[in-house]
Amino acid sequence: MKNDIDSEAYLRMLKIRGFEQAVSKLITEGEVAGAAHSSIGQEAAIVGACMALNLDDYISGTHRSHGHPIGKGAALNALMAEILGKATGICKGRGGSMHLTDTSVGSIGESAIVGGGIPIATGAALSAQVRGTKQVALSFFGDGASNEGVFHESLNMAAIWNLPVIFFCENNGYAAVTPARQTHGQPDIAKRAAGYGMPGVIVDGQDFDAVYNATVEAVGRARRGDGPTLIEAKTYRFDEHCVGLFINGNYRPAAEIEHYKTERDPVTLFRAALRGRGFAEGALQEIERHANALVEDAIAFAKASPYPDPEEAFDLIYAEPATIRR
Amino acid sequence: MNTTNTKRMTYLDALGLAQREELERDPTTIMIGEDITLYAAGGAYGNIDPKRIRSTPISECGFAGMAVGAAMTGLRPIVDLTIANFIYLAADPIINQAARVRYMTGGQFKVPVTFRASMWHSQSNAAQHSDRPYPMFMNVPGLKIVVPATPTDAKGLLKAAIRDDNPVLVFEDNDLWGMKEDVTLDTDFVLPIGKADIKRAGSDVTIISVAGCLRHCLKAAEALAKEGISAEVVDLRTLLPLDNEAILTSLAKSGRIVIADYAHRTCGAAAEIAAIVAEDGFDLLKKPVKRVVTPDVPIPFSPGMEAPLYPGTVSIAAAVRQLM
Numbered sequence: 001m002k003n004d005i006d007s008e009a010y011l012r013m014l015k016i017r018g019f020e021q022a023v024s025k026l027i028t029e030g031e032v033a034g035a036a037h038s039s040i041g042q043e044a045a046i047v048g049a050c051m052a053l054n055l056d057d058y059i060s061g062t063h064r065s066h067g068h069p070i071g072k073g074a075a076l077n078a079l080m081a082e083i084l085g086k087a088t089g090i091c092k093g094r095g096g097s098m099h100l101t102d103t104s105v106g107s108i109g110e111s112a113i114v115g116g117g118i119p120i121a122t123g124a125a126l127s128a129q130v131r132g133t134k135q136v137a138l139s140f141f142g143d144g145a146s147n148e149g150v151f152h153e154s155l156n157m158a159a160i161w162n163l164p165v166i167f168f169c170e171n172n173g174y175a176a177v178t179p180a181r182q183t184h185g186q187p188d189i190a191k192r193a194a195g196y197g198m199p200g201v202i203v204d205g206q207d208f209d210a211v212y213n214a215t216v217e218a219v220g221r222a223r224r225g226d227g228p229t230l231i232e233a234k235t236y237r238f239d240e241h242c243v244g245l246f247i248n249g250n251y252r253p254a255a256e257i258e259h260y261k262t263e264r265d266p267v268t269l270f271r272a273a274l275r276g277r278g279f280a281e282g283a284l285q286e287i288e289r290h291a292n293a294l295v296e297d298a299i300a301f302a303k304a305s306p307y308p309d310p311e312e313a314f315d316l317i318y319a320e321p322a323t324i325r326r
Numbered sequence: 327m328n329t330t331n332t333k334r335m336t337y338l339d340a341l342g343l344a345q346r347e348e349l350e351r352d353p354t355t356i357m358i359g360e361d362i363t364l365y366a367a368g369g370a371y372g373n374i375d376p377k378r379i380r381s382t383p384i385s386e387c388g389f390a391g392m393a394v395g396a397a398m399t400g401l402r403p404i405v406d407l408t409i410a411n412f413i414y415l416a417a418d419p420i421i422n423q424a425a426r427v428r429y430m431t432g433g434q435f436k437v438p439v440t441f442r443a444s445m446w447h448s449q450s451n452a453a454q455h456s457d458r459p460y461p462m463f464m465n466v467p468g469l470k471i472v473v474p475a476t477p478t479d480a481k482g483l484l485k486a487a488i489r490d491d492n493p494v495l496v497f498e499d500n501d502l503w504g505m506k507e508d509v510t511l512d513t514d515f516v517l518p519i520g521k522a523d524i525k526r527a528g529s530d531v532t533i534i535s536v537a538g539c540l541r542h543c544l545k546a547a548e549a550l551a552k553e554g555i556s557a558e559v560v561d562l563r564t565l566l567p568l569d570n571e572a573i574l575t576s577l578a579k580s581g582r583i584v585i586a587d588y589a590h591r592t593c594g595a596a597a598e599i600a601a602i603v604a605e606d607g608f609d610l611l612k613k614p615v616k617r618v619v620t621p622d623v624p625i626p627f628s629p630g631m632e633a634p635l636y637p638g639t640v641s642i643a644a645a646v647r648q649l650m
Contacts, residue, residue, distance in 0.1 A: 058399065101431040108398055109431060113422045117352055119388050120423060123395020130356060131400055132378050150418075153388025161380070268344030315435040319491035324467075324566070 048211025115148030144175025205235030359406030499538030
């Protein structure tokens, strides 16, 4: 059981890593329109949280949207096709890189309004409570979004109503190019939980096991009807805010980036942990081959897929067919 | 209408009845908003599970966003934003989420959420409580907007909004809350969203009424009839999508059009209606389009300053006379 979770977790982390590397390459090849935000460096935080959830539990997220549905178990083909703006994309070419959403795995939307997904997940938790299901909702958001008013409003209402929701902050230290130390009254976002009467937990976001264990506890609490938890995973983004973004100025030290890439890479750390608890080298290589094959398939699928008919821009605005004037 | 199946009630009671009927009909319907404890257990809707009536903190952006998330995951929330000016605090989840989540996800969601907003104009509430903000939301694809002007329409359109699988904004003129008429008790009485209603037939001039302007339009038509002018009053009832056909059909008959709208002049609902007439009905016009609207000034507090700013019976009738 524990082995199964570990193998699946490693596969999902590799899927995110491989997917993001492929997207970066496609950007340099000119295949991707618009901005793409990479989750490389944050895989343990994402997958550690998602592995604690059931398939029908909900997640919401942000513009850094690729990792979340993959972490929740989404197939890669339709996600990659969406990033290339293809008709076979998970959002039929209407969402793009910042909005990968796959309801088949409980992913209910990634919002480019950074705090926007927080009340959405809280509302999904309200929905589960009213409908009497045992589902929980988990909201991924960044250190930047924790300064939006809706963060505070949502935490407060979740606490009042004991909603089955986990507020999961991926604190990667920077909101675009602004360091969190310049924007937060004190450095630990988890401490804000006390203001709303809920537990606040800080975990090492580069350590899969730490994230997973903390989230399992929070999910158990939510499912029991004991209410929300705020988890802050201290993590790090290896790429720039946007892949390929030109940053004129040193907003983070080169040595810091280097330290995380060489000493604190969540995939490398998890691989070593798995070796330490008895996973054979061959077994890990098999998972790595599998992940690579899935990414290669997704690239081929996305490239071979057609673009949407421009006329389709007029569909799916309302739940029923509507006449939209040209 | 069969009087045994009607009850004389106010516009506010009709809204309350619509909510209660829909809460009783569909267990996924919930209410969320400030100061709604009066509906909860022991209150007006005492038989409804209190879990389904959420009286909130003063957190419009948060609870509007939660309602959208709940609508995306199987509930049918009715959000009471109380005073329409507060809709600005909830504008982000309404515009950036509710209106476009279905589209942005390639149709993975329906978003059946209703937002009620009451416009407290004409009652000395000054500029932060008196707005008529519907035109701003007419510029948001993915929303529907209804503006009922009678108790019966309030019941039928609110029920339609709640049953609709899209986000619907319901703008109520607060000074209509006390208006009384016989309202059907039929629990399946629902009015179609997107259809205007001819409240008075006529042939010489078309008066297009937006929201609470209706009562003034009808009084103006009555006064004009005594002068031998036959005015047709078209109550739009829905602003998004607009019933262009109803506007142009009436104009084809009369050749003259006056639009009465409580919103400010620039980019108000009347401006869009005038544009439709200019594009599609220019050849039908015997005279230029006339707008009777609120000028582009913030609403002042003092009653003597406020009242003359809005469309009224006198200004609507005067506009018609200028076209004859």
